[in-house]
Amino acid sequence: MTELVYLKDSYLKELKTKVVSCTQKGNTWEIVLEATIFYPQGGGQPADKGEIVGPNGKALVKHVRREGENVVHEGTLEGELKPGDRVECVLDWEERYRNMRRHSAGHVVHEAVMQIASELKPLRANHGKEAYIEYQGTLPIDKKYQIEQKANDIVNQNLPISAEFVSLEELQKRSSFIPEHLPKNKPLRIVTIQGFLPVPDGGTQVKQTAEVEPVTISGIENELERVRIYYVIEEEAESKQTEEIISASSFTGLLLEAQQEALSEIENSQNPPNELRLKFLGPKSELTRLTRQIRLVPQADRQQVGIVVNQVKRTIEEALQQAPSDKRQVTSETWVDVTMPGIRPPEGHLHLVTQAITEITRIFERIGFTRVRHPEVDWDWYAFTSLNMPPNHPARDEWETFFISPTPGVKQLRTPGIQKKSIVLTPHTSNGQVREMEKGKLPIRMINIAKCYRRQSDVSHVPMFHQFEGLYVDREVSISHLKGVVDYFVRQYFGPKREMRLRPFHFQFTEPSFEIDISCDLCQGKGHLPDGQSCKLCKDGWLELAGAGMVHPVVLRNGGIDPNKYSGWAFGWGVERVAMMKSGTKLDDIRLLYSNDVRFLEQF
């Protein structure tokens, strides 16, 4: 029966003892000693390595295992070792210490996991190079940051880790979980991180959690009802050399430098993100190195600096996640057919009329005209009578107007000056003129855009359409200003080379009245095409656009404005008409605009 010295003192690096047996099996020698400091593989901890030096020979121990009550050291032998030889055992301490730290780190991680997901039941652990703890249950993978934080909290608190032997009965009282198949008749060794519940354990542990050094949770893997939590410790414990105080600001500077370096490499590197993650967030990263030095920052500033550390970690992690998932050289799995169609954003469409209204509104806004809204369904007074068109006036014939049936039993309403007699669907936006004047604010620069209605429906007419009405009232308003504003609109909307002209016309509510023409873009206003054919789009190089005029004195008076002090102009144009003229859509039936056929609407 080998005495297990490592259980009592895990820090013992050398031991003098005697050889019990030394036998050859194939190329390997198997040596049993009276006592040993070599840890045999088990409980997830790898076996120790080292040398056994006797008077006549030296064994290189490559593996150690338990066999019954004995510990068997396997290895090569130079010279000979005989039972009874006095020998000296020397551990490969560096590796052993790393294994110890990794083992203790496992316990620390376990305690962290228990804080976050106490329902998990430990199944097994590996504290070797690919270290993990496996539990029954599942855990979201993004918990790793929390676990890591908790684990490092334990590390930073530098808690003592102690071992003792107890009976199974006592263990059952004290421990949070009892593995199956524990021997009942022997004292059991338990390990306790101070402040946590004891855990049965037969391995070697460090004495203080700080020795573990920062732990990184490298991943969480869920499979069926099992979850593995992988962790990594610092491979090389930093030698605690000269430690200087670092100011918070210079520490922050170092952090940001590390961040900058990481971001720039992530941006430019061809390496896969996992590799980059290890490089910039892994145990050997500059960031981790810096993190370990937080304790060199004055206590008062540590929290502040900790926040920055977290921010830097997050920033780097985000950059990694946004980095293309695989930048490695093209293999058959990563090959992409770049000729496949792209993934488009959702595509919606605004109606042509909305598009035109927005554009018209913007153009007039730039010269101080504000869009307003007046009723689409209005008293006859505003639509006609106030515009110098009393009932039965012949000029009304030009507006094929829809009227609203009077409500049965309702008397005509009269307010002074306004006959609230009949309601019409406004056949033009000019009803906005007197309404705008009634607001009582001068000067007026108005654009009224609204639905209009006329009793007409054929290839070039729809019963509902839109107009935009411009109204300018101020002192000394001139025909020049009308020309200026119309010219501005025409060039902004149709293009800088388009020209406009006024021709005499007649409207009851303007005097003088004009028709506005714009130069044809097909023949450049020449009236004939380069081949000498006359232009089919226009008349002698001009296209009729709209009506306009200087506001009639009667209309000004109806709006409460003195025509001897103020003058103004107004125009009313069809939105659909200007939109059609601009877009060159060449609609052969304007009713298509209101057919609401998506096959049409999707074209714009």
Add this chain to the structure above:
Amino acid sequence: MREYLKTKATPTQIKEYLSLCGPSVERIDKIGKETIYEIEVTSNRPDSMSIVGIAREAAAILPHFGIAADLLNDPYKSKSKIQNLKSKVEKKLKITTDPKLNPRFMAVVITNVKVGPSPAWLRQKLEMTGIRSLNNVIDITNYLMRALGQPAHTFDYDEVKPKNGIPTMVLRASKREEKITTLDDKTHTLPGGDIVIEDGSGRLIDLCGIMGAKNSSIKSTTKTVVLFIQTYNPALIRRTLMTLAHRTEAGSLFEKGLDSELVLPTVLKGIELMKELTGGQVASQLYDLYHQPYKPYTVSVKRDKVDSYLSTRLSDKELKNILKPLGLASNITKDVITVTVPSFRQDITLDVDIIEEIARIYGYHHIATKLPDAEPPVVMPNSALAWEEEVKVRLRDWGYTELYTYSMISAELMDIFALDKTKAYKISNPLSNEWIYLRPSLWPSFLSSVKENLNYREGLRLFELANTYRFRPNELPNEYPILVVAWTGERFFEAKGLAEALFDLFGIPFPDPDPQQPLNWYDETRRLGLGKYGALGVLSPNLQHALGIKTPITVLDLLFPELIADRKLAHPYQPIPKHPPVVEDLAFVVPVHFQIGPLITALRAGHRLINTVSLLDTYNDTRTLRVIYLDPQKNLTNEDIVPVREKLIKLASEKFGVRLKTA
């Protein structure tokens, strides 16, 4: 036209320059040697609706383009001819009229008329201007209308029946339901108040200003005619035209108001042509009942105002040169221009009318083009318009396509949606059965358009943001904008998600469902009331069936003014958390038909450290909620979280009866 206009201008020049400064010459056609002008004359200028009227305009306009032009044979200068009219008075007429209906009544009897075909020149002139040649007598009357713009009529003298032995014409207002058969064989039942002429036997022989009666018309055997030229009260002519829906060219001239001073020159020209073309002789006195002869009046305009309109100052001479050829005698001082208005230009009544004459002849093309240099008004923009634009653009970018449906809907649609017709505006003169009522709701027109598109595309995402017309007794409708969005298929959560995004946009908390809200148009099991803001859900199967739609439709309906009214103006800044949040997923086992919304709301409000609670996953009876804990002051530790988590779990189990899922 060259009969009345002396100029070297080419037809193309006439077309271009007249269009720029006067009546719009729409096109010119050449037929043989003749040029035919098609001209649009505005309704206020009946004086230009004749050859001589156009010639007068041309004579005024062309000189300003450097082309000499003179008006020839001005009818207003033909009065002197009356002295030369010799007649043997043997036929008489007894005439009664009413100056309120008929400002001027002229007639003359011409005998020994030989009715026959017109000479070639007259036939050609009429036919080229769109009038069919009938016989020389009728052609003369039509020629007078074309040349001078004054319609003329002729009766068969023998059909004007006598009373007390004298052929009698009584011009009067018609009585209700009187009947008259006009030249074109149509019998009209008169509404009453129309201008008619009754003869001595009590027959109606003329529907004045519109068309003569069949009974007194010229026949091939007619020997004696009454040449008859009048002016009428234009409003009465118009009323008859409108009520009988019987338009004639003469009627269209009379309804605009003709110049009584032109009646006599027209009569004289008519007598001249009758003598020449029918061999007829004047056989009566020249009857002329003219109650109130025209007295020229003056209109003045301040020169400052003219200067302001034109952005320039014209010299006295320039002004005279503009006004005189138009027939406008002027008196020009430093400050004022006073114009004497001739009878044929009674459209000129105001200072601005004179400005128009000056400006157009001066040439609108000569007026400078410049933007207003005055200070623009300070106007607060209408935020509703800006919001409409914003929402439309968002919807487009989110993949929705906009419709524009007609504001008018059919009675049938009103019925399908059970909309109250007594509380809707009805069009009294509809164009079609499709467009009868102003829509009180956007649904009927919108869903009809959605239906039309079902065959064209799968997965439609359509919207409209437009006015509905809410009924207000004795008032204009309340024009009330509504946003409706529709999806094909059951897209309840897309509709809800869109609503959530829009409420966020307006900064309005998502409303709690109101169990009282009527939601009849939605499927009972898939609908959600949004209180005063509207509702969403899958279209009710009944309505879907009534509309003839075969697939389910999901609809979101939002009352736009409510959103605008409650929009959050300020958008306070939320500090960016300095400390990392703790993210935790909690899985709960829920009973059947469990509503998760209230649980999320309650958990969210469960503790100050809870930043957000969101639904991460739904699987069978498990609902996984993601809880984000955040403390703006510090990093959270397990000790901070544990009690909060316990509180949440307790809340969930005690208030909602759901338990945390355990492995």
